[in-house]
Amino acid sequence: HDDGNDWYYFKGGKKLTGEGIDANGKRYFVNGKYANGIYKGNLYKDGVDITANNYVNGIFYDENKRPANWWYDDGEDWYYFKDGKKLTGEAVDSNGKRYFVNGKYANGKYNGNLYKEGIRFEGRVYINGYFYDENKTLANGWKYDGTNYFLFRNGKKITGFSETSENKKYINNQYEKMKLTDSIIKWFKDREGKVTYSMINRTGKKSYDCSSSLYYAVCYALGIEPKYPTNTESEHKFLLNHGFELVSENENWDRKRGDIFIWGKKGYSLGAGGHTGIFVDKDNIIHCNYSNNGISTNNYEYASIYKPYYYIYRIIKDIYFMRLK
Secondary structure (H helix, E strand, C coil): CECCCCECCEECCEECCEEEEECCEEEEEECCEECCEEECCEEEECCEECCCCEEECCEEECCCCCECCCEEECCCCEEEEECCEECCEEEEECCEEEEEECCEECCEEECCEEEECCEEECCCEEECCEEECCCCCECCEEEECCCCEEEEECCEECCCCCCCCCCCCCCCCCEEEEEHHHHHHHHHHHHCCCCEECCCCCECCCEECHHHHHHHHHHHHHCCCCCCCCCCCCHHHHHHCCCEEEEEECCCCCCCCCCEEEECCCCCCCHHHCEEEEECCCCEEEEEECCCCEEEEEEHHHHCCCCCCEEEEEECCCCEEEEEC
16 A cells, blocks of 8 residues: 555555565565565565575675675675675785775776786786786886886787788878887978977977977877977986887997987986987987977087087887888
């Protein structure tokens, strides 16, 4: 009967607590409603006495007909429960202290922390096939994964194509096969004589300074989304984090195409105190510079006539890969 507030099962004019029979058959009622939960030692769901290891009103009951507190198979999979609910949070199981998400070991980033199989990591780890870098974000660019350097995009390895690869054909003339070094230099060449130099308006597309142009060229080559460009101080870390290594600090070295130079000792290279660019061959560099008010190719010895303190970076693995033209 509807008492004006809801439908209830009545017996003798009172909302029934106990067994009764309605159109669905024999049921157990509590205060006129189908029983859900534990009553007199029995577990009920919609008034039916059921076995243990079942959900009732979102609570999972164990073999003792109590809200589950441990690992249980709910009929679909194994989950870790606390007070009958799939746990999200920390707990200790037979493997030790772990972090759980919806009853499973956490895998991924939660609340700013990175987890693999419920164990907290500070980065540089594969999780479900994706590589997270030292910033606990999906890796982009060249990263060392503990075994070797690989090129990543959104946490997935990018496969390069060697010169001997059979996969040399262009796809609808939209893709080209290019080395990373060549791709960086291409970015500069495409803008040589077409953009101006500015330390204020340095984020393109019409003007750059030395370090912002180098930053955008590397991002272009590696296929990563650029953010705010580096300067001659932060460029060191950027290059090391994206597959380059330091091959010389203010000492003679065997110059090669693709070598990146940074002038100015660390801590003193900001503004006019520093400069950067890339070698197009052992004698010449391409760079965005004040003297030519834009990107130009110049002789390195002439450009470095005042003998600045320098650092030289070189890409570790200059692979071929397919990229959009």
